[in-house]
Amino acid sequence: MTQGKCPSCGAMVQFTAGSAQVVVCDHCQTVVARKGLDFESHGKIGSIVPTDSPLQLRAQGRFQKTAYTIVGHLQKDHGEGPWDEWYVEFEDGRTAWISESEGVFHLMFDMGTEDGVSLDDMHPGERLHLRDRAWIIEERGHGRVTAAEGQLPNDLDPTQDAWYVDATGPKGAFVTLDFGTRGHTPEVFMGEALKLGQLGISAGQLRPRVRKVELQQARCTECNGNLELRAPDKTLRVVCPYCGAMLGVRQGKLSFLRLLEKPARPLLIPLGTKGKLDGTEWICIGFLERSCTVEGIRYPWEEYLLYNASRGFTWLMNSNGHWVFLTPLPAGEVSLVPEVSAFFNGRRYKCFQTVTAVTDLVLGEFYWTVKVGERAQAAEYVAAPYSVSVDSTDDEVTYTHGEYLAPEVVQESFRLKEPLPRPDGVAPSQPNPFHGGLRSSLMWMGIWMVALFALSALITARASNTVVLDQVVTVPHTANSGTPTAMNFSEPFELTKRGNMKVEVQAPVLNDWLGIQGDLVNQDTNEVVSFYEELSYYRGTTDGESWSEGSTGGSTYLSPLPAGKYVLRTTASFTPEPGRPRDRSFTVKLTHDAPQGTWFCFALGLMVLGPLVSVFRSHSFETRRWAESNV
Structure with a gap:
C-alpha cells in the first residue's frame, strides 16, 4: 500500500x-x-x-x-x-x-x-x-x-x-x-x-437501491400535472399523459422538449398497471405506437414497455388484437441469414417480413431518448408460437425473442376490467390451431390402423378360404345367347358353415365379349343367389399406336350364404357370329368363406379422412399467414 x-x-x-x-x-x-x-x-x-x-x-x-x-x-x-x-x-x-x-x-x-x-x-x-x-x-x-x-x-x-x-x-x-x-x-x-x-x-x-425521491412525484413543466414515475433511476424521457409534453430527464430534473400528439383512445393496458408474465411481476410504464408502410398501406401496432427492478425492461406488443411478449436477446445467441432465416436455441425461424418501422406516438417514460419519427429497419423471423425480431439503426441493433399470447392471457395477467379486442386475421407468430388437431388425428389414425390390421389378420386367419368349385364350362356352338341352350349346371357341392362366397370368372375372349349369369341354388330351400359378370377384351392399332381395353377376368363377392348343398347354374350371353359357329368356354371358381378386402379399404378410407381434413385446414391457415409476408 x-x-x-x-x-x-x-x-x-x-x-x-x-x-x-x-x-x-x-x-x-x-x-x-x-x-x-x-x-x-x-x-x-x-x-x-x-x-x-x-x-x-x-x-x-x-x-x-x-x-x-x-x-x-x-x-x-x-x-x-x-x-x-x-x-x-x-x-x-x-x-x-x-x-x-x-x-x-x-x-x-x-x-x-x-x-x-x-x-x-x-x-x-x-x-x-x-x-x-x-x-x-x-x-x-x-x-x-x-x-x-x-x-x-x-x-x-x-x-x-x-x-x-x-x-x-x-x-x-x-x-x-x-x-x-x-x-x-x-x-x-x-x-x-x-x-x-x-x-x-x-x-x-451491496448498496441498497435508493430511488430518486425527487422524481417519484415530479410535475410536468408545462401543465403542472402530477407525474408518478415508476422507474425514476432509469428514465431518460417522460411524456406527460395530460398535455402530451415530452420531457427530458437529466440529473433529477425535467426539461421540456416538445409537444406530442396524444393517443386517440385509452390505452388497452393503462400506465401503472401491474401484471405477471413469465413468472415476474411487471409494471407498464410506457407506450409506443409504431407503424410501417407497405405498398402505400400503413400498418400500425402498439408496444407497451414493461419494467421490473430485477429483470429490467421488456415489451408487450399488440397488433390487430394479437399479443406478443418480447424479451431481450443477445445478438450473439442467434445465427442469422438476413431475410432468410434465424436459428436460435435449436429452432429455425423463417423470415416473415422486413419493414421500416416508424415511431408515431409516445406516452409514459422510457430508458432511452425516444423521439417521434424515429426510424429503424425491422425484420421478423417466425417459428410459431415464437419469433425473433431484429431492429437496427446506424448505431445499434437489438434482438428480441417473442412468444405469442392469447388476449385472454394478457387480460388475466394484468387483471384488465375491459375485454380486449378479438384478434383479426392471422398473426406472423400465431400458433396454428389445427396443428394440434392434425397431430391428434395422426396419432389416432395410427392407433386405429394398427387395430384394423390386427383385425384383418385375425379375420384372414379364421377364414376357411375353401375352394368349393373350380370348373371349365363349354358353351357349344349350337347354343343361342342367353337361352337354356347356353345354360350349364355344376355338380352339387356342400357348404359346411355360413360364409361369404368369392366368385372368379375367366374367359379367353379377344375382340369379343361374354356375359355370365350365375345362380347359386340351395337344393334344400330352393333359394337362389345370383350374380352377373361381363368379360370383354379388345385390342388393335390406330394411327400406328397399339391399344387395348377391357379384361379377360373378373370377380365379385356374394353375401354370406347359409350352410347346405348348392348347385351353380350359369347362362352365357354373347354376340352370335353367323357363318362362323364356334364353341365358347369360361372358367368359374367359387371360394367359400374368403377374406374380403372391401370393408378393410372402406375403414382405411374413413381413418385417412380425418387427417386429410386436418391437413387441409392446417394448410389453409398457413396460406393465410404467409399471404401477409413480404419476403
Missing part, C-alpha cells in the same frame, strides 16, 4: 491496488497520479451521480473461485444519461471491469490490443471474427468520463470522447473494443454477461 497527501487539498490518499495508476481524492475530486514516490495532480473530475446500481467501492466478490475487490468506479455519458463501470482487482493479480446494462452485468478482462481493426469497418448487425471466435456487433457508440472515484488503472481525461464497439457471442460471451479517440488501435476487453447473483458479492456488501 502507498499513501500520501493530495497535492490539491492535502487530504490523505492511498493506493491499495497494485495495478492502480491514479486515485481520485475523496475530498476534492482531484485525480492524483503516482510518479515513483511522489504524487501529482492531474486535474479534477466530477463527483459520482447517484444511480440505481447495487455495486459500491470496496465490495468483495468471488468469480470462478477467485476473490476480487471493487477498487474503482467510473461514470460515462454519451449525452443520454450516465452508465457505471467498476474496476476490480483479483487476489491473483488479474484485473477486470464490470459494466452494467439494463439489469445485466458484464465482467470483462483486458485482452490487450488488436491490430488491423478499424472503427469505420464496424457496423451493428455485422459479424466480427476476433480472437478465433465469431461475434455479432450490437452497438457502436461513444462517451466520455464524467465522474470517478477510487483507484483506476489509467489517467482520466473528461474532455476525451472515446469510441467503443460492443459485440456478443454464444452462451453470454461479450466483448468490447475500446478505440479511445477515433483511429486508435482498440483495446480488447472480453468476458461474459452475468446476473447480479453470479458476481459472488454477498447481500450485505
Whole structure:
C-alpha cells in the first residue's frame, strides 16, 4: 500500500491496488497520479451521480473461485444519461471491469490490443471474427468520463470522447473494443454477461437501491400535472399523459422538449398497471405506437414497455388484437441469414417480413431518448408460437425473442376490467390451431390402423378360404345367347358353415365379349343367389399406336350364404357370329368363406379422412399467414 497527501487539498490518499495508476481524492475530486514516490495532480473530475446500481467501492466478490475487490468506479455519458463501470482487482493479480446494462452485468478482462481493426469497418448487425471466435456487433457508440472515484488503472481525461464497439457471442460471451479517440488501435476487453447473483458479492456488501425521491412525484413543466414515475433511476424521457409534453430527464430534473400528439383512445393496458408474465411481476410504464408502410398501406401496432427492478425492461406488443411478449436477446445467441432465416436455441425461424418501422406516438417514460419519427429497419423471423425480431439503426441493433399470447392471457395477467379486442386475421407468430388437431388425428389414425390390421389378420386367419368349385364350362356352338341352350349346371357341392362366397370368372375372349349369369341354388330351400359378370377384351392399332381395353377376368363377392348343398347354374350371353359357329368356354371358381378386402379399404378410407381434413385446414391457415409476408 502507498499513501500520501493530495497535492490539491492535502487530504490523505492511498493506493491499495497494485495495478492502480491514479486515485481520485475523496475530498476534492482531484485525480492524483503516482510518479515513483511522489504524487501529482492531474486535474479534477466530477463527483459520482447517484444511480440505481447495487455495486459500491470496496465490495468483495468471488468469480470462478477467485476473490476480487471493487477498487474503482467510473461514470460515462454519451449525452443520454450516465452508465457505471467498476474496476476490480483479483487476489491473483488479474484485473477486470464490470459494466452494467439494463439489469445485466458484464465482467470483462483486458485482452490487450488488436491490430488491423478499424472503427469505420464496424457496423451493428455485422459479424466480427476476433480472437478465433465469431461475434455479432450490437452497438457502436461513444462517451466520455464524467465522474470517478477510487483507484483506476489509467489517467482520466473528461474532455476525451472515446469510441467503443460492443459485440456478443454464444452462451453470454461479450466483448468490447475500446478505440479511445477515433483511429486508435482498440483495446480488447472480453468476458461474459452475468446476473447480479453470479458476481459472488454477498447481500450485505451491496448498496441498497435508493430511488430518486425527487422524481417519484415530479410535475410536468408545462401543465403542472402530477407525474408518478415508476422507474425514476432509469428514465431518460417522460411524456406527460395530460398535455402530451415530452420531457427530458437529466440529473433529477425535467426539461421540456416538445409537444406530442396524444393517443386517440385509452390505452388497452393503462400506465401503472401491474401484471405477471413469465413468472415476474411487471409494471407498464410506457407506450409506443409504431407503424410501417407497405405498398402505400400503413400498418400500425402498439408496444407497451414493461419494467421490473430485477429483470429490467421488456415489451408487450399488440397488433390487430394479437399479443406478443418480447424479451431481450443477445445478438450473439442467434445465427442469422438476413431475410432468410434465424436459428436460435435449436429452432429455425423463417423470415416473415422486413419493414421500416416508424415511431408515431409516445406516452409514459422510457430508458432511452425516444423521439417521434424515429426510424429503424425491422425484420421478423417466425417459428410459431415464437419469433425473433431484429431492429437496427446506424448505431445499434437489438434482438428480441417473442412468444405469442392469447388476449385472454394478457387480460388475466394484468387483471384488465375491459375485454380486449378479438384478434383479426392471422398473426406472423400465431400458433396454428389445427396443428394440434392434425397431430391428434395422426396419432389416432395410427392407433386405429394398427387395430384394423390386427383385425384383418385375425379375420384372414379364421377364414376357411375353401375352394368349393373350380370348373371349365363349354358353351357349344349350337347354343343361342342367353337361352337354356347356353345354360350349364355344376355338380352339387356342400357348404359346411355360413360364409361369404368369392366368385372368379375367366374367359379367353379377344375382340369379343361374354356375359355370365350365375345362380347359386340351395337344393334344400330352393333359394337362389345370383350374380352377373361381363368379360370383354379388345385390342388393335390406330394411327400406328397399339391399344387395348377391357379384361379377360373378373370377380365379385356374394353375401354370406347359409350352410347346405348348392348347385351353380350359369347362362352365357354373347354376340352370335353367323357363318362362323364356334364353341365358347369360361372358367368359374367359387371360394367359400374368403377374406374380403372391401370393408378393410372402406375403414382405411374413413381413418385417412380425418387427417386429410386436418391437413387441409392446417394448410389453409398457413396460406393465410404467409399471404401477409413480404419476403
